[in-house]
Amino acid sequence: GENVEQHPSTLSVQEGDSAVIKCTYSDSASNYFPWYKQELGKRPQLIIDIRSNVGEKKDQRIAVTLNKTAKHFSLHITETQPEDSAVYFCAARPPYTGGFKTIFGAGTRLFVKA
Amino acid sequence: SQTIHQWPATLVQPVGSPLSLECTVEGTSNPNLYWYRQAAGRGLQLLFYSVGIGQISSEVPQNLSASRPQDRQFILSSKKLLLSDSGFYLCAWSSGQKGDQPQHFGDGTRLSIL
Numbered sequence: 001g002e003n004v005e006q007h008p009s010t011l012s013v014q015e016g017d018s019a020v021i022k023c024t025y026s027d028s029a030s031n032y033f034p035w036y037k038q039e040l041g042k043r044p045q046l047i048i049d050i051r052s053n054v055g056e057k058k059d060q061r062i063a064v065t066l067n068k069t070a071k072h073f074s075l076h077i078t079e080t081q082p083e084d085s086a087v088y089f090c091a092a093r094p095p096y097t098g099g100f101k102t103i104f105g106a107g108t109r110l111f112v113k114a
Numbered sequence: 115s116q117t118i119h120q121w122p123a124t125l126v127q128p129v130g131s132p133l134s135l136e137c138t139v140e141g142t143s144n145p146n147l148y149w150y151r152q153a154a155g156r157g158l159q160l161l162f163y164s165v166g167i168g169q170i171s172s173e174v175p176q177n178l179s180a181s182r183p184q185d186r187q188f189i190l191s192s193k194k195l196l197l198s199d200s201g202f203y204l205c206a207w208s209s210g211q212k213g214d215q216p217q218h219f220g221d222g223t224r225l226s227i228l
Binding site: 031032034036041042043044045046049051089093095098099100101102104105106107 | 146148156157158160163164165171204208209210213214215216217218219220221222224
């Protein structure tokens with residue numbers, strides 16, 4: 001089955017710097033890749049997603065890139081702000097799984113220092 | 115628009131007591147429904163998912179069970195709670211028809227076992 005690995009587990013950046021979180025997946029058939037942000041004590045919230053027919057997607061300060069050949073995808077946050085501090089989860093979805101199960105990475109705890 | 119409700123928000127239960135957590139979704143029909151557990155500072159562990167009324171798939175053997183008595187209602191239960199059942203329980207839904215749509219999470223239930 002699909003396996004998603006996420007790095008780093010912890011990331012600390014200075015306010016205004018960029019942050020990059022990288023994920024790899026094992027199943028080349030996976031075709032949907034969402035990213036979630038979870039603030040302390042809150043629910044995970046979708047921040048951006050990308051489908052396998054697209055190589056890059058941007059939404060203001062957030063961008064995601066997908067390399068299907070290498071089976072990895074990355075989240076880029078530019079001009080980081082203290083409110084970006086949270087845990088970020090990448091995920092992949094193989095098309096054939098029952099119930100459209102989503103396979104999550106272990107998460108990256110991002111600290112943005114003011 | 116679609117909304118997901120989960121209750122209670124917090125729960126403190128003694129070891130050996132029963133459990134019932136409820137989740138309902140509004141604004142969509144025939145959704146896929148999911149129960150996750152998240153230990154403190156950890157990732158998302160899929161417990162159960164359901165593709166329709168009465169259809170439950172278990173991902174992890176444990177003393178928990180799930181039921182879906184109505185299309186948009188998902189219940190997580192236990193007859194006797196263990197200390198290891200403590201955690202943050204999240205219900206989620208996704209489209210039952212489209213595999214490239216995200217899961218949306220409820221606000222979660224923080225369960226503490228004493």
